[in-house]
Amino acid sequence: MSYIDRDEIGKRIVWAICVIVMIIGIIAPIYLLIKYSISDPSTMNTGGRPIPLWPNRPTFDIFLYLFRDREFWGVVSNSAIIATLTVLLTSLLSIPAGYVLARYNFPLKRFFLILLISVRLFPDISSVIPIATFFVRANLHSSFISVVLAHTLLSLPYVIFMATTAFEFVPKDIEEQARVIGANRVTIFTRILVPMVFPSLIAGAIYTFLLSWDEFIFAHFLLDTGGQIQTLTLYLNKNLSFSPPQNVLAAISVCLSVPVMVFTFVVQRYMVSGVVSGAVK
C-alpha cells in the first residue's frame, strides 16, 4: 500500500469518527426524549443504579392519559386555532405585498423593505412589553386575537420575503399573455400567479404555522397571566413548574414536536426550485 493510500485512508477514518461522534451527539438526546416518553416508573426511579438506555417495560400509558385528558385537547386545539388564524392573516397580508414588491418599483419601496427588517430588529422579549401593555389597554389581553396579531407580526416579514422571491421567479410574459387574451388583474393573480407560486406559499404557510405552534414568549406574556386560554407551550411550561414525572414532560414535548417534524418534512417536498422554469413557450 502506497503512502498516499494510507494518508487517504487515515483521512477517511478521521472523517468517519468525527461524523459518527456528531451523529451520536445529535441523535442521542432525541432518542432519550422518546425513551423517557415511553418509560415506566421503574426505568426512571432506579435508586442510584444507572438509568437503563432502553425502558424496562415500554408503555404508551402517558400518551393515552394525555389523549384522554380534556385539558390537553383544549390546549392543543387552542394552539391549532391560533396557528391557523395566524396563517390566514399572514397569507392575506403577505401574498399581495409580495406580488407588489416583486413587480413594481415605487418611491417608498426601499422604506418598506427597511421597515420589514426593522420590525424584526427588536428582540421578542423587548417588543413583547409594549405589545402586551397595548393589548391590556385595548382589553384584548388573554384573547386569541392578541396572540394571532403578535404571531402575525413575527412571521409577516419573513413570509413577505418568501412571497416576493417566489413572484420574482414568475416570468412577466405570462401576465402579458393572459392580459392579451382578456384576463383582468384579479383573474391573472388568482388563477395564474398564485397557482404558479403555490409551493412557496405553502412553505410560507407551514413556516408560519410552526412559528405560531411552538412560540412561547408572546403566548406567555399575552395569555399566561390569569387568562383562561392556554397553548401547548404554556401547558408544557406549567407542567415544568409542577415538577411532574419525567415521562409526562417528555410525552408533552413529543406531542409538541411531532407536527414540527412532519411539517418540516413536507416543506422540504414543496421547496422545489425552478418550479416555473420553462413556463413560457
Add this chain to the structure above:
Amino acid sequence: MGEIWPLFPAAIFLSFFFLLVLIELFTISLTKTNVFPTLEPAVEILKNGEFHNALLNTLAFVAIGTPLELFAGLFAALLVYNSYWGKSFVRTIFVIPFAFPGLVIATLLFILFDSQGGFANHLFQGQYWLFPKIIDHDVAWRGSKYLALSVSMLGKVWRDMPISMLIILSGLNSIEPELIDAAKTMGAGFRVRLQRIILPLIFPAMTTVLLLRSVEMWKEFIFPYILAGNYPLLGTLIEKLYGFGSDPGEAAVVALVLVGLTILTLVVIVEITGRIKRVLVNSGVNSK
C-alpha cells in the same frame, strides 16, 4: 399608486406595530407609578444588583456562545463539505436539531440534567460503557450559576448549530472546485488549504454567522428561563421585572438596554470583521 394598493394592508400593519413598539417602549421606560416623564426607572435599574449580574451573565453568554456556535457550525459544515459518502444523509442528520422547538430541547435538558437521578449525573459518573468518570457524586446542575448557564448555552448551541452550518456550507459550496484542485496539485495539504483558501473565501459567511448568532445570543430567553431561572440573563430579567416585579418601567429600561447592546454588538462585529478582511486582502496583495 393605484397599482401598489395591495401592499397597503401589510404596510399599515407593520408600521402600526413598529411605531407602537418604539413609542410605547420609550414611554413605559420613562413612566413610574403613572408619573411621566421620569428617569426613576432608569436610575432604579442602574442601582439594581440583579441587573448588573444579568448584564454580566448575558455578556458572558454572548462572548462564549457566539464563537461556540460559529465553530460548531464550521466543524459540521466542513464535515458535510468534505463528505466521502452520503453527503445529503449527513447534512439531513445535522439539520435535525433545528426541527425541534427550543422549549422542547430546554425541557429535555431539564430532565437529563436533573439533580437527583438525572441521566447526565449517571453518565458523568462513568456508569455507562465507554464514557469516562468525570464526577464522583450527583451534581445540582441548576443550582449553580456557572453550571445552569453552561447547560443553557449547550442547549442553545446544540439546537441552533444547523443554522450556522447551513450558512457556512453555502459559503463553502460557492468556492470554485478548480481553486481547491489547483492547490492540491501544488501539494497544499488540508491545513494549508483551510488557512489560505477555504477560511478567507468563507469569511463573509462566517461574518454573517457571527452577526446573526450574536443577536440570537443577546435575545436568548427560553433556555435560561427553563434551566437557569435563578441566574437571570437580560431577557429573563425583563420577564421577572414585568411579571413578578410588576415594574413595567424597569422592565422597559432593560429591554431598551438589550436593544442598544444588540445594535452595538452588530456595529462592533462589522467593524472588527471589516478590519480582518482588509488585513487578509492586504496580506494577499503583499504576498504576490
